Each structure stands twice: as C-alpha cells, then as structure tokens.
Amino acid sequence: LRPRRIALELSVLAKNDRLASENRKWLSEHGVKTLNIISSPGAGKTRLLERTVERLNLNDAQPARLAILTGDQEEDYDAERLRTAGAEVRQINTHSACHLDAAMIGKELSTFVRPGQHRLLIIENVGNLVCPAAFDLGESHKVALLSTTEGEDKPSKYPLLFRRASLIVLTKIDLIPHLDFSLELCTQHLRRVNPTAPILMLSAKTGEGMDAWIDFLMPQAQRERSPLPA
Amino acid sequence: LRPRRIALELSVLAKNDRLASENRKWLSEHGVKTLNIISSPGAGKTRLLERTVERLNLNDAQPARLAILTGDQEEDYDAERLRTAGAEVRQINTHSACHLDAAMIGKELSTFVRPGQHRLLIIENVGNLVCPAAFDLGESHKVALLSTTEGEDKPSKYPLLFRRASLIVLTKIDLIPHLDFSLELCTQHLRRVNPTAPILMLSAKTGEGMDAWIDFLMPQAQRERSPLPA
Numbered sequence: 001l002r003p004r005r006i007a008l009e010l011s012v013l014a015k016n017d018r019l020a021s022e023n024r025k026w027l028s029e030h031g032v033k034t035l036n037i038i039s040s041p042g043a044g045k046t047r048l049l050e051r052t053v054e055r056l057n058l059n060d061a062q063p064a065r066l067a068i069l070t071g072d073q074e075e076d077y078d079a080e081r082l083r084t085a086g087a088e089v090r091q092i093n094t095h096s097a098c099h100l101d102a103a104m105i106g107k108e109l110s111t112f113v114r115p116g117q118h119r120l121l122i123i124e125n126v127g128n129l130v131c132p133a134a135f136d137l138g139e140s141h142k143v144a145l146l147s148t149t150e151g152e153d154k155p156s157k158y159p160l161l162f163r164r165a166s167l168i169v170l171t172k173i174d175l176i177p178h179l180d181f182s183l184e185l186c187t188q189h190l191r192r193v194n195p196t197a198p199i200l201m202l203s204a205k206t207g208e209g210m211d212a213w214i215d216f217l218m219p220q221a222q223r224e225r226s227p228l229p230a
Numbered sequence: 231l232r233p234r235r236i237a238l239e240l241s242v243l244a245k246n247d248r249l250a251s252e253n254r255k256w257l258s259e260h261g262v263k264t265l266n267i268i269s270s271p272g273a274g275k276t277r278l279l280e281r282t283v284e285r286l287n288l289n290d291a292q293p294a295r296l297a298i299l300t301g302d303q304e305e306d307y308d309a310e311r312l313r314t315a316g317a318e319v320r321q322i323n324t325h326s327a328c329h330l331d332a333a334m335i336g337k338e339l340s341t342f343v344r345p346g347q348h349r350l351l352i353i354e355n356v357g358n359l360v361c362p363a364a365f366d367l368g369e370s371h372k373v374a375l376l377s378t379t380e381g382e383d384k385p386s387k388y389p390l391l392f393r394r395a396s397l398i399v400l401t402k403i404d405l406i407p408h409l410d411f412s413l414e415l416c417t418q419h420l421r422r423v424n425p426t427a428p429i430l431m432l433s434a435k436t437g438e439g440m441d442a443w444i445d446f447l448m449p450q451a452q453r454e455r456s457p458l459p460a
Contacts, residue, residue, distance in 0.1 A: 008328075029350060040270045042357050042380025071388045073360065096239075098328065098360040116394025127388065129271050130303065130328040130358050149379035149402070157302045158271065158357065172379070178408045180435075205410075 016135050019102035023109060023138025030115035034123065035217070036137050039145035040154075044068035044171040046078045047080050047204045048145070048213070049124060050085040055214055057086045067113050070124040070148070071100045073212030078124065087169070088118075099132040100125050106138075120218055129154065135162035141166035148179055149174045159193040167198055167216060174203040239294050246365050249332035253368025260345035264353065264448070266367050269375035270384075271357030275403040276300070276308045276433045278375070278443070279354060280294060280315040285444055287316045297343050297449070300354040301330045309352065317350075329362040330355050336368075350448055359384065363391035371396035378402045378409055382416035385434055388424040395447060403432040 027034050037045050049068060056066055068089040070078040079091035090112050092104055105123065113121055123139065125132040133142070144165035146154060149172055155162040162168060168190055176183070190199060200216070202209030267275050279298060286296055298319040300308040301434040309321035320342050322334055326419050335353065343351055353369065355362040363372070374395035376384060392398060398420060406413070420429060430440030430446070438447055 033315065040272060040357070040380075041384050042270060042377065074389055075383070077383050077387065098358075125362065127270070127330075127384070128358060128360050130356065131361065134326075147272065147351050148381065149405070150270075153269050153305070153307050154357070156305050157307065159304055175379070175405070175408060178405060197324075 004209055009023040013134065017104045019106055020136035023102055023106050025138075026109055027113075027121065027138060027140075030113070032113060032115070032118055032121050034121040034137075034139040035141050035143050036123045036125060036126045036132075036139035037143045037145060038129070038132045038204055039049075039127065039171075040147065040150055042127045043145045043147040043150065044126075044204055045069040045124050045127070045145055046081055048088070048120065048169070048171065048202070051204045051207075051210060052122075052214065052217065053082060053085045053087040055210060056218065059214075065117065065119040066122065067118040068124065069092050069105065069108055069112070070102075071104075071126045073097075073126065098126060098128055098130075099135050100137060102137050107140045122217075129158045129161060133164055142174070143167045143169060145169045145171050146180050146186075146190075148176050148186075152182055153189055155193050157187075162190060162193045164198075165194065165197055167200060168194065168207075169200045169202050169213070171202055171204070173201050173208060174206050233401050233450045238240065240297050243364065246332045247303045249336055250284045250366035250368040253336050255334055255368075256339055256344075257351065257368060257370075259277050260343070262343060262345070262348055262351050264351040264367075264369040265373050266353045266362075266369035267373045267375065268355045268356060268359070268362045268395075269379065272382055273357075273377040273380065274374045274434055275347060275354050275357070275375055276311055278399070278401065278432070279317070279401065281437075281440060282444070282447065283312060283315045283317040283438060285446075286448065287442075290451075294348040294354065295347065295348070297348040298352045298354065299330075299338055299342070301334075303327075303356065318437055324356055325453065328356060328358050328360075329365050330367060331342075331365050332367050359388045359391060363394055373397045373399060374452065375399045375401050376416075376420075378411050378416075382412055383417075383419055385419040385423050392423045392427075395424065395427055395429060399430045399432050399439075399443070401432055401434070403438060404436050 039045055068087050071092045073094050076091040079089045082089040142165045144161050198211055200212055298317050301322045302416045303324050306321040309319045312319040374391050430439055430442055
C-alpha cells in the first residue's frame with residue numbers, strides 16, 4: 001500500500017467510525033442489543049437465523065422483539081427466507097460494495113427498528129470473511145461464523161474478524177464425520193488469534209448448540225421457556 | 231456510494247487495469263497461460279492445486295512448466311502445502327487488502343516466472359467471492375470455484391465473479407449426499423448470470439472431474455499421458 005492509498009482508507013474508516021458511534025448511541029439509548037454476524041458466503045448465517053426466528057417465536061410471548069437487517073450485493077433471497085420463517089426483516093443490497101457500512105445501517109434505524117418493542121437487532125453482513133470485519137456498524141458484538149467445511153486454518157489466514165469477535169460459532173458440525181476436519185487444529189488456529197472468545201459448536205440442521213446460541217442472544221427468552229425453580 | 235467515492239474507486243481500478251495490461255503483454259510475449267482462481271475461503275482452491283501439481287508432475291516429462299502464486303492476508307500455509315505437493319510456488323501476503331491486484335503480480339513476474347520454462351501460471355487469489363473479481367491481474371482466464379457446501383444461490387447474490395469466469399468449477403461434489411443441495415437449482419443460478427461458461431463438477435477427494443480439469447489447464451499434458459491412436 002502506498003501512502004496516498006493508506007490515507008484514503010483511513011479517512012473512509014474514520015468517517016465510518018463516526019457514523020458507527022452515532023448508531024451505537026441511538027441503539028443504546030433505545031435499549032437495543034445489536035449483533036453483527038460475519039462469515040464467508042455459505043457458512044450458514046441465514047439458516048441459523050431461520051432456526052433462531054422459529055425458536056424465539058415459539059418461546060416468546062412477544063415475538064416482535066427481534067429485528068433483522070440482511071446484506072447481500074444483489075437479490076433479496078435472504079429476507080424472503082427469513083420473512084417466511086416469521087422474521088421482521090429488511091434487505092440491504094450493497095451492489096458493488098463488499099460489506100455493510102455504518103451509513104447503510106444508520107439509514108434503516110429510525111424507519112425499521114421500533115424503540116420499546118425491538119430489543120435485539122441482528123445484522124447479517126455480506127458473505128465475506130475479510131472486508132466486513134474492518135467496518136464498525138455500531139453493534140454491541142461481532143459474531144464470527146466459521147463452517148467446518150472451510151477447513152481449520154481460516155482464522156490464521158484472515159485473522160481480523162476472529163480477533164474482533166465476541167463469540168465464534170463453528171457451524172455445520174453435523175458434517176464433521178464426512179470431512180477431513182480436525183476440531184483440535186481448528187481450535188488451535190482460533191486460539192492463536194483470539195484466546196478468550198467463547199467457541200460455540202452448532203448445527204442448525206440437528207439443533208445441536210441452539211440452546212446456547214439463544215441464551216447468548218436473548219437470555220430472558222431462555223429463562224421464560226425454562227423457569228428456574230424458586 | 232457518493233460521487234467522490236466512485237471517482238476514487240474508478241481511479242484505483244483504472245490504474246490497476248493499466249498494470250494488468252502490462253502483465254498480460256509480458257505473459258503473452260513469454261507464452262505463459264495464466265489462470266486467476268477465485269472463490270470463497272475454504273471452497274477448495276489449495277486442495278485442488280495440490281492434486282493438480284501431483285497429477286502434472288506424474289504425467290509430465292517437464293515438471294517445471296507450472297508456477298503458482300498464492301495470496302492470503304497472512305501466513306504462508308498454502309505455499310507450504312503446495313511446495314510439499316511438488317509445486318514451484320511463491321506466497322503473497324496482502325495484509326489489510328482483501329484481494330490481489332495487478333501491481334502485486336507484476337512485481338513477481340520477472341523474478342519468479344521463467345520464460346521458456348513455465349508455460350502455465352496459476353494465481354490462487356485471496357479467499358473472497360466478492361472483491362477479487364473486480365481486479366484484473368492480466369490473466370488469460372478467471373476460474374470461479376463454488377463449493378456445494380456454500381448453497382445454490384451464491385452466483386445470484388454475488389454475480390460479478392461468475393459473470394466474468396471462463397470456467398466454473400463446482401467443488402466437493404462428494405459431499406452432495408450429506409447436504410441439502412440441489413444441483414438443478416445451483417445450475418439455474420449459475421446460468422442466470424453466465425449462460426455459456428462450462429461448469430465442471432469436481433471432487434479433489436475422489437478424483438472425479440480431475441481429468442477434465444487437467445485438460446482445461448494443459449491440454450498437451452493430457453495428450454502426453456493418453457496418446458491418441460495414430
């Protein structure tokens with residue numbers, strides 16, 4: 001990278017960070033917890049969210065508490081799938097852009113998120129392990145999804161996302177018997193770049209790990225479903 | 231995108247295109263066919279290249295005809311794997327950049343590719359379905375890899391790569407029995423954005439499709455292996 005390019009990228013990121021701070025302030029003032037979910041294309045973001053919406057709507061006396069923004073370059077397939085599953089969802093098409101940015105999210109907040117009703121906003125980013133990690137959207141947490149089918153070494157080769165993630169979800173664990181995949185080696189790569197974030201093993205297909213995932217998203221929903229003894 | 235951002239991106243792309251033309255001229259003058267292989271992280275680029283190197287070295291009286299440049303943000307795992315498989319390979323680390331560009335390739339050409347010996351240069355791009363498609367490197371052909379584990383709809387959601395590819399390789403077809411994957415639906419999505427490029431079904435694990443792949447890369451190697459009857 002030459003100095004002019006670096007200066008330019010820093011200025012784009014600085015402007016994004018300013019808008020992300022505004023988003024974060026608005027979301028915090030209105031009590032909305034926000035997750036920014038990032039992964040490679042096809043790691044299972046939409047499938048996980050379909051199952052999530054079904055679970056929350058089943059468990060929850062107030063199904064309107066979750067709102068979803070979903071990003072892709074083109075098409076609105078993901079919004080359609082999530083709407084069919086029962087979600088309140090809006091699609092953002094980024095066209096030539098390879099990631100969501102804080103301005104795109106900021107535009108949706110006041111017209112889509114309903115303060116006092118929505119308690120959780122999930123942002124499904126563009127399928128890209130690289131660029132979305134650099135752009136703060138104003139989220140409470142970044143969540144990294146890594147599919148077992150992608151191999152063990154991706155966290156070391158593309159470390160930024162995994163370093164910044166508050167939670168790492170290892171998806172498609174039902175496929176492990178059919179893959180040359182070492183969970184031990186994958187964990188070593190993850191721990192090299194992020195020694196502390198919880199690693200959640202999950203299969204949206206079999207349901208394994210879904211209870212822990214729902215508990216991370218919305219602890220109160222889980223408690224409503226299984227009240228602790230007095 | 232605001233006008234200033236667009237102008238900037240166009241200027242970055244214009245400069246890249248100029249350097250790509252220089253690469254293309256050099257490669258053409260020295261008789262080197264060049265492939266730019268692009269896919270999501272974990273679609274199987276490196277695995278396919280390991281098997282490719284083994285096949286070519288087995289078949290070929292002149293194993294030095296293939297050179298590989300491999301890109302990742304960090305680490306040199308892919309170069310190590312390919313060297314172990316018998317390749318002449320050099321790793322390019324892009325650090326913050328999410329794609330290879332023509333300048334990075336241009337720097338390697340005169341010191342790595344040996345005119346008169348290397349006939350085929352394979353460039354394994356950074357694992358990213360989105361950004362690398364926009365940057366011409368001076369290649370003869372773009373090759374898009376799409377893994378069956380990524381689902382059927384990625385070509386419609388991220389169309390640029392699939393539109394520009396001369397060949398589309400559908401990888402990990404051995405996993406289809408374990409996935410909810412419709413080959414018919416995937417083909418429909420591919421044909422929406424690219425009606426003509428050949429679609430090669432491949433499993434680097436079982437070897438299915440490898441003959442057709444080698445034939446695309448280096449037709450003469452295949453002929454040497456199985457001489458046609460006079």
